[in-house]
Amino acid sequence: MWPVTDAAIETSGLTKLFGHQRAVDALDLSVPRGSVFGFLGPNGSGKTTTIRMLLGLAAASSGGIRMLGEPMPTAIASVLPRVGALVEGPAIYPFLSGRANLLRLDAADRHASSRTRRARIDAALERVGLSHAADKKAHAYSLGMKQRLGIANALLRPRELLILDEPSNGLDPQGTREVRALIRSLADDGTTVFVSSHLLSEIEQLCSHVAVMSAGRLVAQGTLDELRRGEQRIEVRTPDAAAARRVLQQLRLVVDAGSESGTVSATLVDGVLPEHVTAALVAAGVRVRGLALAGAGDQGNWLEERFVALTGEGFDVAG
Amino acid sequence: MSRDEPGSRPLALLGSELGTLFRRRRTIAMLAALALVPILIAVAVRVTSAGDAGRGPAFIGDITQNGLFVAFTALTVSIPLFLPLMVGVVAGDTIAGEANLGTLRYLLIAPAGRLRLLLIKYAAAGIFAIAAVLVIVLVGIAIGAALFPIGPVALLSGDTIGAGEFALRALLLVGYVSLSLLGLTAIGLFISTLTTVPVGAMAATIVLAAASQIADALPQLSAVHPWLFTHLWLGFADLLRNPIGWDSYGQNALLQLGYIVVFGALAAGRFTTKDILS
The missing domain is CATH 3.30.70.260 (ACT domain)
Structure with missing residues (x-):
């Protein structure tokens, strides 16, 4: 069990400017340790940009981030090995097999043991149900199989925090159920799971906490019950x-x-x-x-009603 | 948990990078194409047996007397175009290729470390450049020995050297030409950090190699000639004299080092601060 001393993710005034556009605007996010935290928002509301800043892929224009108790991106080398992530879909080397893809990404983590590498990769492949296709070239993978490979990559080592951006994307109903069961079992082991999704029913079934983004701003944050009561x-x-x-x-x-x-x-x-x-x-x-x-x-679809109430009707993607 | 697990090998990523690079069909095809250069030359000279010292590339007239000169001829022919082409493809692909696949973000959150990844990418591209030169020389020696008589090699200074001494000179030559390509590799690495379109970075790198050689051929630009990274690419004749002249070797090393430092620093400055949005 991980020490429950502070938040797994804490941001204060986190802001990202692209030119004059505020992609993320003064975000104060607080993700408690051990929670399954649903991160919601329409397309273009700044979710992925936020996740990129959390992982040190993009620099914040202003504001601060603490992840697993350490400042980011200053402590990136000691924080990221404890974090598994799926960001904006999986990315693969099409000319490598699924297993070779994981071998490469695991080798990139300089702290990961070479001795246990193959065993850990086999376990991760097993966990996402990809063992039978492990030695197939990844360009022959279906969208769902690539997604599974991406999740396997996040699980190569025991993690304190998982950041999963649309983990059910491209999965069939069975795959969606499996991912849900996987997230539950990881959460039961004490892993904090930060999951962004458009599938509100999934969020409702999985999450203990929820935050809602709209046009770069945080419009709601709290436990699922608080949001419901709200x-x-x-x-x-x-x-x-x-x-x-x-x-x-x-x-x-x-x-x-x-x-x-x-x-x-x-x-x-x-x-x-x-x-x-x-x-x-x-x-x-x-x-x-x-x-x-x-x-x-x-109501049966209260979260959807609440989501629309918070983020607005309409079909326009926020510019 | 974040500290080194027992059995972690810091160089595992370089091994992975080299494995990925050299198992790729594109890389193998490029090395095979380079191997064809000495084969083509040797076969052409053998079929026509028209080694005419007055025309054609350097050393081509010596081939009929000594097959070992196939390697030198092939190298001389490949330096202006083929080698920079292949090096441009690999160096231009380093960062932009990963960004294009999206795998760059997963390498960085592994975390690979931005500077470490850049160094490993440069090392792998440099090793490819050495491998490319080696392929030409080794295939050249093999095909030359197969199709022509081999024997003591007459140097440009008139002395003759035996097989052992020849091997040493050939190795020095491989070193010289590889070194010549390391500056270009650094330029390609920097360009590769600027874009997520690998083909663009490759083309830009190759165009720069061509432009530099054109500038080097214009007498009006003689003031900048010593500063061009291609200026000493063909300046290895001193290695084929007795005693060996080290002047051009040293100058070339200094010149390439300058390009490596400048463009390496630019690449590092760019890559360590860049937002990875692909």
């Missing part, structure tokens, strides 16, 4: 709509603008429970004729 809505039926509205605003709730006359509705936020609202309304002399709670978390 969507709980309260609706007050009252003849004193104006007074009720004032009370809710004083509680720092975001009141819906277009409430029909006789009802005021708002989204609940952390720390404000329905009983607090009731007490405040009564104390202000608002005549409450009805109080209803609607949790988006009750």
Whole structure:
């Protein structure tokens, strides 16, 4: 078990500029050790750029990163051997076999033992179900097999942290299930797993924590339960709509603008429970004729609804 | 966990790099093409037996008397174009090729270390250059011995040397020509850090080798001639005299070292700070 002393990943004000565009804007990410952390966001929201900065592939324009308790990219040589990663899909040498691909990438890690190399590679291939195709040239691999090879590369050594960018990409339903089971078993061993995905149902099944990016900014972060609660809505039926509205605003709730006359509705936020609202309304002399709670978390696809609410509708890729 | 595991070998990546490079079909094809140069020359001279000392490349007239000169002729013929072409392909591919495949990001997060990876890439490309020159010389000696009489070699200074001394001179020549290519290799390495399109880096490297030779042939540019990395590429005649003249060897070594230092530093500066976005 790894020491549970601090966050596995911690960023403060992490920013990446491409010209004038803020690809990542003042990101404060906190990934607790031992969590399975879902990293969500539409295409072009800055997820992959963030992952590139975490791994030292791209330099931050400003802000800082601590990974496994050490500053990045200063401590890159001692941090990265403890991190396995799949970034923006697998990359292969098409003219090498699957096994030779892993031999090469493992040799690149100067701390990895040559003596145990073959055994570790066999174990990783076995773990992703690629043993039978290990000696085939990789250019003959299907998309799913390449994906498996990429995941095997992340598992060549015992890792404290896995960063998996779209791990289920290109996999068939069986493969998706296998990857999910694999992530669960790794998490059970104490590995922190940071996973970005568009498959919200998968995130919901896998993750203990979630962060949502939109247009380079972090728009939500917390446990899955916090995110679910965050969507709980309260609706007050009252003849004193104006007074009720004032009370809710004083509680720092975001009141819906277009409430029909006789009802005021708002989204609940952390720390404000329905009983607090009731007490405040009564104390202000608002005549409450009805109080209803609607949790988006009750819906089957609550995470998708929440995701769209946070990142916006529409089909446009953020420029 | 992050420290050396028992049994870690720091040079494993160089071994892997060389294995990957020399097992690649493209590399084998290039070395085979270079091997064809002495074979073509030897066969052509044998079939026509028209060694005319007045025309054609250096040494070609000596081949009929002594097959060992096939190696020298082939080397002289290959220096202006074939060798820079092959070296340009390998050196231009070093970083850009990995970036193009996307494998560069996985090497770096392994982590290979940026400077270490660059040094290993340069070492492997340099070893390829030496291998390319060796192929020409060894195949040249073999085919020359097969098709022509061999015997004591008459040097440019008139002295004759035996087989042992000839082997030494041939080795010195391999060293000289390989050294000549190391400057170009450094230039190719730097260009390769600038792009993710390997073909572009290869072409640019080869074009530079050609441009430098053209500039070297223009008398109007004589002021810059001593600074051109190709200036001493054919200046190995002193190695075929008795006693051996080391002047051009030393000058060439200094010149190539200058290019290696300058373009190596540029490559390191670029590669260690570059965002890897491929």
